[in-house]
Amino acid sequence: MKIDNATAQMRKGVLEMCILASVSIERKYATEILNHLKSVDLIVVEGTLYPLLARLRSAGLVGYEWEESASGPPRKYYLLTKEGELFLNELTSGWNALHNSVKNLINPKSKKS
Amino acid sequence: MKIDNATAQMRKGVLEMCILASVSIERKYATEILNHLKSVDLIVVEGTLYPLLARLRSAGLVGYEWEESASGPPRKYYLLTKEGELFLNELTSGWNALHNSVKNLINPKSKKS
């Protein structure tokens, strides 16, 4: 199906922001992030998330804390650094700007400035 | 700069929709599309646009008409096919859904429906 691929495309590039936003609410480990995003209909999978988290970490935008789990292997809780918070603000600004541009493009009449 | 790269990332996947939307207003040739997108602050370049137009064409979403130019080489005017119109509708729906998801993620309180 073409449409599936296209909507998948649209999610690209927004993931970074979404993950930062998810973690900014409260520290989370990977599976929690996946479930959180899924709960707002943003399907992400492990193979996407882990490399992205690694990138965000090496960029200094997130840190993590290991914590033992009552049942199962230890968990790596990710949380935003101060840099990450600033960056998330910039990303949301960029996102809003994009949304605005697209709105103007699709519906040129409603320029509410 | 990190932020530039990130906002560039966000534009990915939305381009297809934007190009279809631009052409749907009236038939345009490549340079006009570029200028139109630039006018709403969506910077796209030739190297991106031409392969994408080729993809849209081979997917049957756009057609084109050659037309002589008073000054310069002939122009290839792109226009939406009926399939393309349907597809554009689906894309905008997907875009709205994405926007909604992100809104819920970033600002969980304002669930207006």
Add this chain to the structure above:
DNA sequence: CTTTAGTACCTTGCATTGCAAGTTACCTTT
């Protein structure tokens, strides 16, 4: 007529990156 400049089309190759699939490791239960 030849050269330069402008416009328009298109292609090649690289780097990024989302994702499917597979791997390792720990803990609990049978």
Add this chain to the structure above:
DNA sequence: AAAGGTAACTTGCAATGCAAGGTACTAAAG
């Protein structure tokens, strides 16, 4: 000990945005 569940991570592929380069046509300048 074996099986199952959870969690972290890696590898390799395919898609794709984009910089850079190339071709072709017209008009104007030399």
